[in-house]
Amino acid sequence: MAFHLDLLLGVVLMASPLLGISPCSSDGQRAFYRFCNLTQVPQVLNTTETLLLSFNYIQAVTATSFPFLGQLKLLELGTQFTSFTIDKEAFRNLPNLRILDLGKSQIGFLHPDAFQGLPHLFELRLFSCGLSDAVLKDGYFRNLHSLSRLDLAYNQIRSLSLHPSFSELNSLKSIDFLLNEIAVVCEHELKPLQGKTLSLLRLASNHLYSRVSVDWGKCMNPFRNMVLETLDVSLNGWTADITRNFCNAINGSQISSLVLAHHILGPGFGFQNMKEPDRDTFAGLARSSVIRLDLSHGFIFSLNFRLFEALKELKLLNVAHNKINEIKDEAFYGLDNLQVLNLSYNLLGELYNSNFYGLPKVEYIDLQKNHIGIIQEHTFKFLGKLNTLDLRDNALQTIDFIPSISYIYLGGNKLVSLPNIALTANFIQLSENRLESLDNLYFLLQVPHLKILILNQNRFSSCNPSHAPSKSLSLEKLFLGENMLQLAWESGSCWDVFKGLSRLQVLYLNNNYLNFLPPGVFSYLTALRGLSLNSNRLTSLSPNDLPPNLEILDVSRNQLLSPDPNVFASLSFVDITHNKFICECELSAFIRWLNQTNVTIFGSHADIYCMYPDSLSGTSLYSLSVEGCDEEEVLKSLKFSLFILFTVTLTLFLTTVLIVAKFRGFCFNCYKTTQRLVFRDQTKGRPYDTYKYDAYLCFNSKDFEWVQNALLKPLDAQYSDQNRLNLCFEERDFVPGENHLTNIHSAVWSSRKIVCLVSRHFLRDGWCLEAFSYAQSRSLADLNSALIMVVVGSLSQYQLMKHESIRGFVQKQQYLRWPEDLQDVDWFLHKLSQHILKKGKEKTDNDVQLQTIATIS
Template sequence: MDSELPAPNFSRMADQLDLLLGVIFMASPMLGMSPCSSDGQIALFRFCNLTQIPWVLDTTERLLLSFNYISVVNATSFPFLKQLLLLELGTQFTPMTIGREAFRNLPNLRILDLGQNKIEVLNLDAFQGLPHLFELRLFACGLSSVVLRDGYFRNLNSLARLDLSGNQIYSLHLHSSFQELNSLKAIDFSLNEILTLCEDELKPLQGKALSFFGLKSASLFSRVSVDWETCRNPFRDMWLETLDLSSNGWTVDITGNFSNIIWGSRVSSLMLTYHIMGSGFGFQNMKDPDQDTFAGLARSSVIFLDISHGYIFSLNSRVFETLKDLKILDLAFNKINKIADNAFHGLDNLQVLNISYNLLGELYNSNFYGLPRVAYIDLQKNHIGIIQSQTFRFLEKLHTLDLRDNALKTINFIPSILTVFLGGNKLASLPHVRFTANFIQLSENRLENLSDLYFLLQIPQLQSLILNQNRLSSCKAADTPSENLNLEQLFLAENMLQLAWETGLCWDVFRGLFRLQILYLNSNYLNFLPPGIFNDLVSLRWLNLGANRLTSLSPGSLPANLEILDISRNQLFSPDPGLFASLSILDITHNEFVCQCELSPFIIWLNLTNVTLLGSPADVYCMYPDLLLGTSLYEISTKDCDEEETLRSLKFSLFILCTVTLTLLLVTTLIVIKFRGACFLCYKTIQKLVFKDKVQSSEPSGYRYDAYFCFSGKDFEWAQNALLKHLDAQYSSCNRLRLCFEERDFIPGENHISNIHAAVWGSRKTVCLVSRQFLKDGWCLEAFRYAQSRCLSDLKNVLIVVVVGSLSQYQLMKHETIRGFLQKQQYLRWPEDLQDVGWFLSKLSGHILKEEKGEKRSNTLPLQTVTTIS
């Protein structure tokens, strides 16, 4: 019927299918064969360094001899092989000579492959004696036009396919014997140098119907000046199902002249791809096709015209007017930026229009006038941002519209059609237009609100909905679920549903989808599944939850009739094998299994289940503990994880031990906290007894003092009683520190700055007792600055700050001099409880005597010891 797509060429399809099945049938037995061997039916001798035909059994059906050094083939080269159907003798590494009746001992040969040989000598009778030969491959053999002119193919009554591509043929003057080849259907002259082709050259083919005639990349008519009136129609009285004239560098003028000279010849499919027709983008030196370019094809009954991969910039008015029978038009990969009014006028039977991969920016209401029967329009990979509202609405037969990978921001123009492709655009929301589609593809857009999903689910006829790679992440409480009884496939991969569901909303988004069979939720950052989210999905068979962040699956969370589950690349620790009881196929690879005894039921199930597990055993591995990192679960033993035998006898003992240990720890901790001062004194007394022979004084160094104590003169009495008497060696022989402080050690009459400088640089450390008086004393602050300068100079932390009194952090930070230190370094506070003073003085002494090396502190934390499966 006219309203249907063009009927396929069943004869050619049958030939192709026969060839494909033959190749598969030929290749499949060879998968397990050893090289240079034969199994009685197939003889495989590729790359065997042969110089002559090997002996094979007379039952051989396929003989494969490519990639050897066979240089001569004659009548005695082959034994009598009555059952041989295929001979592959191509790509020999030496020049070849083929003698008279070289293949006569192969009477039932169907396919002869001699391709990519350098044939130096080809006897005129080389192919005689092959009455059943169906296909002859002579591509890239260095053959000249003589092979056509001198009757090499006579008597090949069964020959249907002849491949002469890639040779050195310059003329197609055919021998009269071609007229006798009644079975010939396909002939390929591509990749030769055939500059002209005129009527008298192909006369032996007149009256024949060919499924394929190839002249691709032959430089035809593009390099010479042609007298078209003298040349006349080379395809007169021929019917060509497919004529391939691609990659010949044809301009508009050449195409127009050729169309005119083949007037009346039937060509069902005309291939003119990779042409140079059109001005291109930004150029005017070449013409775009016009009303006369294809006028000569008016009586050729062209059904399929392929003029893709060119430079057409503008589709001019009535450019295809004469192609009344055209059903498929391919204009992809041009530079089309403009569609003139009535560009498609006359294409009353066109059903498929492909304008993908062009430069269209806007579409107008008048662009597709003249296409009453068009059913499929492909406009993907353009730059379309604006489409007028009535552009497609008058196309009554349109059922598929492909607008993927454009720049659309609205879809108000969508007509009532069955299939819509809108992926890869800039849609941020969907207007509530009336949809009648049963297939909608909206992936790779910018949809954020689940309200758009609720709206799409209201479409009663919808069967498949694809929303992958959007931004679905927000939800409104007012959205109402629908009972869509037709939806079977829903794809929501690579969105952000976790953000919507963690608010507690949109947990009913799948309500009423009783016939849904396939659901994709992979890569949605899911760390939980809302309770009852799949309750209504009673028909669901395939669920993809891969590449999320699920750590566990609760019982009953999966649909009861589920058959295929992908939960790979999550963070499952110890899955319950009971969840997978109904499955036939499961992908649980690349999770983060914790290989402890809790996982033993799952490990046992893995080794016993009848469920088909996708991925290799190495993809199901332990992530914890570190000792088992990367170990396959199939290699883990569970024999030591029987709780009845190994743990029951230890439970009570372990409980008692833990209780006693914890009680002692708590009592000891409370005693130490309550009487910490006394405990510290005891510790010091024991230390003196144990180390009584040790030298108590500090080791000699290059410094005059161990520490310079800087404090306000108003704090002297407190500093002397609290610190100096307990630390300075001049106060008591029991003390081991040589201290410097202003009241005793500064030289009277000396410049005060000089005294401070000498004290700071002459001491191992500087200790600043920061009190309220310290912050008011300018000399103290000046000493603080000097100490900081020394820190920068020595690249060591030689400044110790002790905060005295009830100074808050805020009060300290108000002083610019102090603030910089506090932001980068730690400081000490004078203890409020008297029993902590002894401990504090010991800690301060240790800081003073400690030699700074600038080592970095480690931020690592000790890992817990975890019982593992052995």
């Protein structure tokens, strides 16, 4: 994506000088005549510097086609929609022409003297013109002493027998023969280029040496006495044998960068039909001073023993997009100067301590997009110069092998937690992993010298409140988008996670489900300049919520209803698009600010719109008038009086409610005491019942101690004479030695109610789940609510729904949760006792509704 953006920017910059010119016109310096249906060259002013004539129907260019244009530097004649003829000295009236573009024009006739009279021509584009070998043999480029770039790609050239005049082209640096039909290149053909230094010689996609048998004894070295900065022979279908023969033939030729991409070296994965490259394959390059070698996009499966030992000066090795699954011992032996190693997009699964021996100067290793799951501890730690390690998109579950280096890329792996290891880095990327606990964030914020930390698309949602605040004096950018910080912060913990980040400048918290900001969470960020809260659930913001020196704020795609304009007054840039503004008079101050502010508002006016009322839905805030809202000032005194009256009444009411809510346990005990005193003579005895037990308590044995203290002691008659219930539970009432299912069955059918205490241990206990199923069967058989389910602990609805039998119950019936607040326990036990003693067929609309109470931790 970045490449496309750069390319688009380049096109815009190139085209920008022409944007102000009408089509098929000229402004004296620039003439723009593309797609103008021209059949001949138009007359332009002699001051023209750029003339664009592509996409027309010009059939011929002769010596008289152009007036004398002494200042013309660029002429574009490519892509004519008809066959094209270029006559003798066709461009002689353009003596200062620097760039001539004839590309993608079907040249029917090209005179051998067509380019004469161009002493300053720097670049000649003849790609895709249907040219044959004659353009090289017959001296078409004579006297072009300034020619530096010659593009002959996409033609029909079959032989590189160069005309002797090429030896006179002393400025020539780049020749492109991409996608021609050149089968063989030998020494005598390129003799006119001997003694020259070329920045680029491209012979890619020609089936060079791959479809004919070559007698290298006669062909000899095609690049003898030449210095090539880049030689591109990719996409020629070279095997290991062809590559070896070619390297041996060019022995001694100076080539800085050799491109052998898109080859067929190696058998690939699961095949043995092609030979792997070995230590002899590149041996012929020993004296060529190769600095960069590109072997990407091939079928190499194994990097064999001392494969590159001849390349002593190599600094960059690219073997990406192969099928490499194995790195043999000493595979990189001899690469004493290698600095960059690209092994991305291969099939590596494990890395061992010995894999990278022989790389004393390597600084950058790219291993992204493999299948690496295991890396031995010392694999990278002996690489003293290593600066950057890219392990994105693998299957790693630990990072204990990471050395202290500057740049670490670990995104797209399977990391659940981070070990407490000594780590030093300037840049760490850990996005798209499975980190849940903020313990990992606290750990990373302690890493010395860290400046940029990327943690997007993880699962941060839990917090251990015992952490000391972080003290990173170097962190400048922190990316925490697409996590679940709301779940961590709503527990009231980890509100100090940003404390100590005194140099943080940019913070991303987008897509974190935030519906509030903890008080003072940003107050420590005195250097923060940019904050993204995009795509959360914030309904309001106050000035105290934001860092003191913030300049850029993104709160787009939230649920802001009537924001306070004072929140944004001190900013330089703000994005408030796609919120849910309520367009009533309460928003009038914000609308006034929006139309008068000097703060730069990102986004178009149409993206800042009303959500309510329905009559204004989708209407831009910029188009709203606030006239009429000032009438409310007349009612202020009346509103104030009503407000005072309402406030006093509400305060009395809330005080009463607060007292009852705060001391509800004490109030309930008082109520029970009063009831016993008033109705002590009217206390009814237990009715006769055919059931052996009032209730069967089904729970996991690991929860026994809690059950005994919480339920048995206050309810069971055998624990206290004051208790009313006769309870059954496994540890006391099951018959020893008898089949466990029989015991469960007996307990279920001999009890009025079955109380299942569903905890984490219960969900892992098969016997408990079996008892739950029996209890459901009993309820269905008796057509009553014999089963009472009590959820104990912090079990989510999702965890309950994972079990089929429990899922059916939860979807159709209510269940209880053990109260979190201790003062609610007596009330809960009272209601539970009533429910146990209540007969199923007597169920009425006045039955106690079992309310869900907050879970215990």
